[in-house]
Amino acid sequence: MSPLPPSIPPTHLAIALSPSSSPSSTPLALFTSPTPTPLPGEALIHVTWTASSPVDLHRAAGGLLGSLENAYGPFILGCTLGGVVAALGEADADAQSQLEVGDEVFAFVQDGEARQAGFQEWACVPLWKVSRLTEGLKGKGVGMEEAVGVSCNLVTAVEVVGGDLGLALPWPKPEGWTPPEAGEMVLVWGAASSVGMYVLQVLKYWGYGNLVAVASEKHHETLRGYGARACFDYRRPGVVEEVLAYVESAAGSKGAGQPRVPFIIDCIGSVEGTLRPLTKIAEPGAKVAVMLPVIKVHASEGQPSELEMDVGKVLPGEWKEGVELKGTRTFLYAKNDFLKKHLQPEIVPALLEQGIVEPNKVRVVEGKTLLERAQRALDLLRDQAVSGERLVWRVAEED
Ligand SMILES: NC(=O)c1ccc[n+]([C@@H]2O[C@H](COP(=O)([O-])OP(=O)(O)OC[C@H]3O[C@@H](n4cnc5c(N)ncnc54)[C@H](OP(=O)(O)O)[C@@H]3O)[C@@H](O)[C@H]2O)c1
Known part of the structure; x- marks a missing residue:
């Protein structure tokens, strides 16, 4: 005290x-x-x-x-x-x-x-x-x-993974528990953002082991420590092709209608910086969760930003049919009564105290x-x- x-x-x-x-x-x-x-x-x-x-x-x-x-x-x-x-x-x-x-x-x-x-x-x-x-x-x-x-972005990580993507995050995590989707590929674009770093750590702890991160190269070592199996640098001109080549080699073939990267988290929500590249990666059946607001124009000195809260209105016709877009809105996380009662009072401090999340x-x-x-x-x-x-x-x- x-x-x-x-x-x-x-x-x-x-x-x-x-x-x-x-x-x-x-x-x-x-x-x-x-x-x-x-x-x-x-x-x-x-x-x-x-x-x-x-x-x-x-x-x-x-x-x-x-x-x-x-x-x-x-x-x-x-x-x-x-x-x-x-x-x-x-x-x-x-x-x-x-x-x-x-x-x-x-x-x-x-x-x-x-x-x-x-x-x-x-x-x-x-x-x-x-x-x-x-x-x-x-x-x-x-x-x-x-x-x-x-708290803000650790709560966001739990909300986007558990809420928007629907991946189980049981608390307390049962001894020896592994999720059914443990081997499914999860692509985290913007993994060096505050949100992205917590997303990776949350996924790693709950046993999602096939994690791919996109961030500046200087952060790759840290992101590997947070569970990323492969890292790509979004500043390189051919990054989309590099990610697709990795997916081709690592995901193997899937059943008809099964996306090779079923779960994608866009931790930035920038039309040109993240969403447009992701339209080239997301296959039918993939769930793509995007941090809102979508940034159409970033604020610069003296210039306002242009924002969009409806991810469905962005890049119409560029997503493959069957890609499921979700807009993440963390402020609404308390609609889940369990998270309301336990996330900030109990889970956030426990994840930090047990060294699960840095x-x-x-x-x-x-x-x-x-x-x-x-x-x-x-x-x-x-x-x-x-x-x-x-x-x-x-x-x-x-x-
Ligand atoms: N709707 C919601 O519920 C919710 C909740 C939380 C956050 N958000 C939003 O999510 C966004 C991120 O928040 P934050 O606090 O995590 O931001 P942040 O840490 O301040 O973001 C900075 C990071 O963004 C990365 N970045 C920028 N452009 C990128 C691109 N094109 N590709 C990959 N990485 C890129 C940079 O990565 P490098 O260092 O690798 O260059 C930098 O480290 C913000 O727009 C925020 O408002 C929304």
């Missing part, structure tokens, strides 16, 4: 999309928000760290899902937070959590929700979204800076003020300067 957090202030600082934001303007603003009181089943958390992710850029530079419309007040950014429990709402029969005031915690939360978004000094988070930063975790070298960036490398974004740190992280995302790492930064100035 860490020292108790400071006394709870009536208001606190938060980072939101500026009310005057247009996708091409400097979009972030610092403002003062009332500090909420925890409702039953919630924890009030003094937020010390957060992590920035591409979704912030999609919100700020692409107005993802109405984030620039300001219909319900300022849109506070931040899908993830770490800090110390300062108060607990009344007990909630549904909440399995054993949290106490003073516990250090980390959480994947809903950005845009003023109570729980991550880029603010105090947040009220439902207990089912909270993981404890245990002494066991710290003993494994997972401190707050490492932990704070994990956190992404972190890059600490420095800056004199909260706004400066948030803006610098957003600029790094806009410049596509993030590679095999997670951007984390300090929120409250004091513990």
Whole structure:
């Protein structure tokens, strides 16, 4: 248990999309928000760290899902937070959590929700979204800076593999269990992204052994350690042909109508960078899960991004008939009651503590003020300067 957090202030600082934001303007603003009181089943958390992710850029530079419309007040950014429990709402029969005031915690939360978004000094988070930063975790070298960036994309990995692709991930994993699809090829494109690294580690742990990764060559050794049997560099001009040649040699022949790569995960969702190459690889019967939003145009200095939430509208006529496209939307993972109850409170910390999943490398974004740190992280995302790492930064100035 860490020292108790400071006394709870009536208001606190938060980072939101500026009310005057247009996708091409400097979009972030610092403002003062009332500090909420925890409702039953919630924890009030003094937020010390957060992590920035591409979704912030999609919100700020692409107005993802109405984030620039300001219909319900300022849109506070931040899908993830770490800090110390300062108060607990009344007990909630549904909440399995054993949290106490003073516990250090980390959480994947809903950005845009003023109570729980991550880029603010105090947040009220439902207990089912909270993981404890245990002494066991710290003993494994997972401190707050490492932990704070994990949940969003580890939850995404479980959601895309178990939910969108329908591959079993039983928890706890029965002794000696192997999945029926253990030998089926799973292609992970964008494997050095934060999502991709967790996807590989999740697949490896649950026994999916025929994993193919596409990422920059400098990450291949790490990805082999995470279970990739073969790695390809997407920056090489003939990468699609190289992947197809490997599939030809490694997959052998399949029964009629059986795709040689039945499972494909696009961890990036870029029309030209990932989806177009995948249209040449996916065969009828393959399931292709794509991280949403699909990026038609990436934001660049002064230019908004163009995004699409319906993967079925992208590259029509270019997918072979019978390819099944799925758009991944992790924010909806709690529709699965088991995952809602167990994923963040229990499974995420256990996977880390047992060394099954290694956190992404972190890059600490420095800056004199909260706004400066948030803006610098957003600029790094806009410049596509993030590679095999997670951007984390300090929120409250004091513990
Ligand atoms: N809808 C959802 O539920 C959901 C959930 C989580 C994330 N996402 C989305 O998924 C995307 C990835 O998120 P993230 O946090 O994992 O991002 P990230 O780690 O910041 O992504 C950076 C990585 O992308 C890789 N990359 C870029 N273009 C690529 C390409 N054409 N082929 C292969 N790799 C490429 C780079 O790989 P190299 O280093 O190898 O160059 C780099 O390491 C984002 O758009 C995010 O918004 C969606």
